[in-house]
Amino acid sequence: MKCYNHHDRDAFGICKSCGKGLCLECLKEKNGAIVCKKNACSSRLGRGRIWSILTVVLLSIIVLLTVID
Numbered sequence: 001m002k003c004y005n006h007h008d009r010d011a012f013g014i015c016k017s018c019g020k021g022l023c024l025e026c027l028k029e030k031n032g033a034i035v036c037k038k039n040a041c042s043s044r045l046g047r048g049r050i051w052s053i054l055t056v057v058l059l060s061i062i063v064l065l066t067v068i069d
Contacts, residue, residue: 002021012027015036022034
């Protein structure tokens, strides 16, 4: 796989947010995940975690309300 931005370079990682292949110059690591260096992917990654946590909390509340009834 080649870098999304530099078609002549091999990709060394895939962005966790958008799935693009990235060379060493274009990637960065944030909280243990590879993301695009010059893109909004690093901010999207943080928002994705917040939505995941909220989803788990809401599903837990629904399960608890179902069990109580």
